[in-house]
Amino acid sequence: xxxxxxxxxxxxxxxxxxxxxxxxxxxxxxxxxxxxxxxxxxxxxxxxxxxxxxxxxxxxxxxxxxxxxxxxxxxxxxxxxxxxxxxxxxxxxxxxxxxxxxxxxxxxxxxxxxxxxxxxxxxxxxxxxxxxxxxxxxxxxxxxxxxxxxxxxxxxxxxxxxxxxxxxxxxxxxxxxxxxxxxxxxxxxxxxxxxxxxxxxxxxxxxxxxxxxxxxxxxxxxxxxxxxxxxxxxxxxxxxxxxxxxxxxxxxxxxxxxxxxxxxxxxxxxxxxxxxxxxxxxxxxxxxxxxxxxx
Amino acid sequence: xxxxxxxxxxxxxxxxxxxxxxxxxxxxxxxxxxxxxxxxxxxxxxxxxxxxxxxxxxxxxxxxxxxxxxxxxxxxxxxxxxxxxxxxxxxxxxxxxxxxxxxxxxxxxxxxxxxxxxxxxxxxxxxxxxxxxxxxxxxxxxxxxxxxxxxxxxxxxxxxxxxxxxxxxxxxxxxxxxxxxxxxxxxxxxxxxxxxxxxxxxxxxxxxxxxxxxxxxxxxxxxxxxxxxxxxxxxxxxxxxxxxxxxxxxxxxxxxxxxxxxxxxxxxxxxxxxxxxxxxxxxxxxxxxxxxx
Numbered sequence: 006x007x008x009x010x011x012x013x014x015x016x017x018x019x020x021x022x023x024x025x026x027x028x029x030x031x032x033x034x035x036x037x038x039x040x041x042x043x044x045x046x047x048x049x050x051x052x053x054x055x056x057x058x059x060x061x062x063x064x065x066x067x068x069x070x071x072x073x074x075x076x077x078x079x080x081x082x083x084x085x086x087x088x089x090x091x092x093x094x095x096x097x098x099x100x101x102x103x104x105x106x107x108x109x110x111x112x113x114x115x116x117x118x119x120x121x122x123x124x125x126x127x128x129x130x131x132x133x134x135x136x137x138x139x140x141x142x143x144x145x146x147x148x149x150x151x152x153x154x155x156x157x158x159x160x161x162x163x164x165x166x167x168x169x170x171x172x173x174x175x176x177x178x179x180x181x182x183x184x185x186x187x188x189x190x191x192x193x194x195x196x197x198x199x200x201x202x203x204x205x206x207x208x209x210x211x212x213x214x215x216x217x218x219x220x221x222x223x224x225x226x227x228x229x230x231x232x233x234x235x236x237x238x239x240x241x242x243x244x245x246x247x248x249x250x251x252x253x254x255x256x257x258x259x260x261x262x263x264x265x266x267x268x269x270x271x272x273x274x275x276x277x278x279x280x281x282x283x284x285x286x287x288x289x290x291x292x293x294x295x296x297x298x299x300x
Numbered sequence: 301x302x303x304x305x306x307x308x309x310x311x312x313x314x315x316x317x318x319x320x321x322x323x324x325x326x327x328x329x330x331x332x333x334x335x336x337x338x339x340x341x342x343x344x345x346x347x348x349x350x351x352x353x354x355x356x357x358x359x360x361x362x363x364x365x366x367x368x369x370x371x372x373x374x375x376x377x378x379x380x381x382x383x384x385x386x387x388x389x390x391x392x393x394x395x396x397x398x399x400x401x402x403x404x405x406x407x408x409x410x411x412x413x414x415x416x417x418x419x420x421x422x423x424x425x426x427x428x429x430x431x432x433x434x435x436x437x438x439x440x441x442x443x444x445x446x447x448x449x450x451x452x453x454x455x456x457x458x459x460x461x462x463x464x465x466x467x468x469x470x471x472x473x474x475x476x477x478x479x480x481x482x483x484x485x486x487x488x489x490x491x492x493x494x495x496x497x498x499x500x501x502x503x504x505x506x507x508x509x510x511x512x513x514x515x516x517x518x519x520x521x522x523x524x525x526x527x528x529x530x531x532x533x534x535x536x537x538x539x540x541x542x543x544x545x546x547x548x549x550x551x552x553x554x555x556x557x558x559x560x561x562x563x564x565x566x567x568x569x570x571x572x573x574x575x576x577x578x579x580x581x582x583x584x585x586x587x588x589x590x591x592x593x
Binding site for chain 2: 066137158159160165166169197198199200201202209212
């Protein structure tokens with residue numbers, strides 16, 4: 006069966022970046038954090054605690070390959086060889102499968118640490134909405150985890166759920182947020198928790214005459230409800246920051262913000278990098294304690 | 301008649317539904333009890349089924365896709381069943397309605413919930429049964445039944461596709477294998493691999509990953525059926541497994557699921573009636589024959 010090439014609406018932009026102000030040759034310690042998530046993988050390279058380069062791409066079917074590709078992608082625009090890295094931390098869902106990692110650290114710890122770097126030490130509550138899980142993390146001023154709650158069993162409220170919806174409604178994932186606000190009045194949110202049932206509910210809504218934008222709004226609102234209930238259980242203490250890919254979705258975050266009544270902190274960094282940055286910082290701390298693998 | 305239901309008379313019977321006990325009134329049985337023609341309509345998430353009972357015997361069945369217009373589906377399935385039974389609508393003395401779309405059954409003289417319907421059906425098909433599970437397209441239920449066919453305890457999953465027929469459907473899409481072939485395929489495997497994901501959405505990606513890892517289709521199929529069976533069994537365990545166990549619902553047609561369920565329950569046999577998807581409708585028809593509105 007020759008299947009017509011369907012546009013991949015869920016496909017988000019893969020990016021890499023190099024910091025022009027940092028010269029890796031001057032650095033005492035170069036550390037890397039490789040976050041192999043269920044949907045995306047990031048490699049962050051830090052030189053003495055400054056972000057030098059990163060690569061952010063989609064996770065493939067094979068974790069070691071995804072880790073290698075992400076690191077290669079991060080180094081692509083630099084003149085730094087992979088061997089220059091002093092210490093490498095693997096984190097995320099596929100952390101035990103990062104072949105170049107000297108050590109693995111859980112993604113909870115890395116996200117708290119990374120958020121502390123990205124948003125400053127005032128952050129106390131970190132919400133990470135990833136591809137296949139949601140984590141609500143409470144941390145102290147050093148980025149140390151004090152409490153956390155996690156949903157990794159169910160696609161409701163995760164990035165994967167949003168991808169499924171974007172695909173079904175033929176809307177590019179990057180446009181979901183904006184389009185969900187192009188409506189006359191806010192519709193009732195989708196009531197089904199399960200993404201499978203939410204899909205049939207959305208089909209019903211479309212048949213009832215709701216526009217695609219309204220259905221997107223109804224789903225964004227449902228997602229905000231889901232995320233909020235998790236946050237509520239761990240308790241929200243300001244300052245509050247959101248990491249992960251969903252932080253880029255204005256449709257969900259805008260609605261979540263209204264429910265919490267708290268403005269999330271802003272950062273110049275790509276929100277998907279929190280895990281990788283946290284990993285690289287853990288690596289740096291180990292090197293500074295003299296527990297790195299040495300030059 | 302304002303609060304007559306509060307008075308516990310011989311005609312009032314207590315039905316325990318979950319944690320609440322709610323008395324329902326039983327009117328004196330019509331002349332002859334079951335000796336009448338009744339219809340039971342089960343308006344489900346996917347299909348609407350009708351069963352015609354005459355003197356306690358099934359004489360006709362009808363099933364149509366529910367689609368978006370539930371009332372229309374109810375009408376069509378009733379017409380189909382009447383035609384199948386060779387009776388006219390005015391010969392039907394009572395109609396019982398059930399299912400997630402029970403509100404759309406205007407023809408119903410008595411409406412019962414799913415749990416009561418499957419309990420009555422379990423009693424109708426297998427009077428010795430004490431545990432009944434019903435696995436439908438979007439819901440799964442289990443009920444503990446006493447010897448009269450009354451509900452003692454129950455559990456429902458209507459929130460998550462991972463514990464309903466929709467799970468196997470989604471997996472058959474991911475595996476690009478027709479639903480009918482998936483069950484027999486599972487029986488041909490003896491390799492135990494496990495699906496880690498619970499969510500149907502995540503399991504879909506996991507199945508694609510297993511295909512890429514060159515795992516045999518039959519082994520993946522077995523893993524799929526084991527996964528859903530373990531979730532159904534954990535639901536049944538919440539109310540306790542008391543033999544004999546009866547299985548209803550369209551998913552009971554799937555030999556892969558039935559095999560996995562028996563294995564998981566540690567039972568030699570679970571009892572399945574002929575055409576298990578009509579069970580709730582049969583239960584509703586039986587209830588209609590027993591009590592009035």
